[in-house]
Amino acid sequence: xxxxxxxxxxxxxxxxxxxxxxxxxxxxxxxxRDEAEQVAASLRDVSSVEVPEPSPLFWDHFSARVRQxxxxxxxxxxxxxxSVGVRALVPLVAALAVLIAFVSTALLPRITRSTPAAxxxxxxxxxxxxxxxxxxxxxxxxxxxxxxxxxxxxxAAASDMRVDEAHAAGMGAHIGAVDHEVTxxxxxxxxxxxxxxxxxxxxxxx
Amino acid sequence: MLTxxxxxxxxxxxxxxxxxxNQTDAELVAACLAGEREAFDVIVERHRxxxxxxxxxxxxxxxxxxxxxxxxxIRAYRGLRTFKSQASLGTWLYRIGVNVCxxxxxxxxxxxxxxxxxxxASDQRVASQDETAxxxxxxxxxxxxxxxxxxxxxxxxxxxxxxxxxxxxxHDEIAKxxxxxxxxxxxxxxxxxxxxxxxxREQP
Numbered sequence: 001x002x003x004x005x006x007x008x009x010x011x012x013x014x015x016x017x018x019x020x021x022x023x024x025x026x027x028x029x030x031x032x033r034d035e036a037e038q039v040a041a042s043l044r045d046v047s048s049v050e051v052p053e054p055s056p057l058f059w060d061h062f063s064a065r066v067r068q069x070x071x072x073x074x075x076x077x078x079x080x081x082x083s084v085g086v087r088a089l090v091p092l093v094a095a096l097a098v099l100i101a102f103v104s105t106a107l108l109p110r111i112t113r114s115t116p117a118a119x120x121x122x123x124x125x126x127x128x129x130x131x132x133x134x135x136x137x138x139x140x141x142x143x144x145x146x147x148x149x150x151x152x153x154x155x156a157a158a159s160d161m162r163v164d165e166a167h168a169a170g171m172g173a174h175i176g177a178v179d180h181e182v183t184x185x186x187x188x189x190x191x192x193x194x195x196x197x198x199x200x201x202x203x204x205x206x
Numbered sequence: 207m208l209t210x211x212x213x214x215x216x217x218x219x220x221x222x223x224x225x226x227x228n229q230t231d232a233e234l235v236a237a238c239l240a241g242e243r244e245a246f247d248v249i250v251e252r253h254r255x256x257x258x259x260x261x262x263x264x265x266x267x268x269x270x271x272x273x274x275x276x277x278x279x280i281r282a283y284r285g286l287r288t289f290k291s292q293a294s295l296g297t298w299l300y301r302i303g304v305n306v307c308x309x310x311x312x313x314x315x316x317x318x319x320x321x322x323x324x325x326x327a328s329d330q331r332v333a334s335q336d337e338t339a340x341x342x343x344x345x346x347x348x349x350x351x352x353x354x355x356x357x358x359x360x361x362x363x364x365x366x367x368x369x370x371x372x373x374x375x376x377h378d379e380i381a382k383x384x385x386x387x388x389x390x391x392x393x394x395x396x397x398x399x400x401x402x403x404x405x406x407r408e409q410p
């Protein structure tokens with residue numbers, strides 16, 4: 001006996017595109033046959049329903065309203081990223097997101113923990129016996145001036161970007177975007193994501 | 207089974223210069239960007255019915271569908287420079303329409319259809335000579351039930367079902383619009399049909 005039909009194959013059956021090799025299963029499996037027939041019946045039900053047609057006058061009013069709304073506007077200027085293409089921006093946005101997540105979850109807490117107060121700095125002359133880097137292989141040294149400058153540029157760029165601009169450029173999260181991105185990460189990215197999640201979980205449970 | 211009904215207005219109906227109405231969508235967009243506002247009128251005339259129908263399928267009533275469709279065209283006008291001429295203007299408008307509808311649906315539950323004077327009696331029409339008034343009434347009631355059931359579907363399932371069944375878009379194009387995979391689109395479609403069956407069974 002062949003395997004039961006998958007969800008997508010029930011759709012194929014209802015739309016008449018199920019492969020003959022899989023359609024044969026329906027001859028031998030009453031459960032799948034029943035399910036397939038119900039899905040097909042449901043599709044027939046839905047297909048038969050039309051949208052009520054508005055009055056012809058409505059269309060004139062509709063067009064007039066749109067014309068009125070756009071009368072005092074001009075199409076917005078294209079942004080620099082629209083000439084680059086949204087697809088080309090995806091790796092950049094992903095890299096920025098990972099960088100920001102990394103900095104906020106891994107780097108900043110360490111800086112906060114490892115940076116002594118001003119008073120402590122003035123009075124402390126004790127050099128640790130073991131350097132943090134030696135004690136923790138994942139340790140990243142705190143920001144230096146150059147890092148701080150880069151961080152300032154990043155935050156300034158993010159604060160200048162309006163939500164609607166990002167959305168118009170296709171940067172907004174749409175349905176399934178996260179699912180899609182997660183399922184398309186490579187091994188290294190998955191490993192990093194896993195590490196960040198574990199670290200975040202550990203931090204929240206502390 | 208799946209039929210596309212894309213009605214375009216004629217030049218006589220719109221009263222707009224024939225030179226403009228004969229242009230392709232891409233030419234009209236270019237004309238708009240060059241400052242010819244009447245070119246956008248033609249775009250609206252061409253696509254308004256389909257955009258309205260898309261919105262209606264989402265919200266299930268004329269008033270909201272009309273507002274949403276208007277919003278779609280205004281957003282389209284503002285973002286006209288981002289339209290790529292090699293793409294289909296219809297699909298681009300769908301994409302905007304789906305986003306507008308999904309955003310609205312997330313903040314406002316669809317309200318049941320009411321008797322609207324602007325709606326011509328298409329649901330109540332006696333479609334054929336073979337169909338009695340009672341049959342037409344039953345058909346109208348059934349249509350209202352199905353529309354109400356569609357309005358209760360989760361928004362992603364609703365979007366998939368509307369684009370597939372009523373706008374005849376292939377699964378891969380729906381996947382692009384929804385930022386999903388073909389497999390996910392088919393799974394959503396399957397669940398939408400199953401949920402509809404259950405919802406219709408629950409109705410009195």
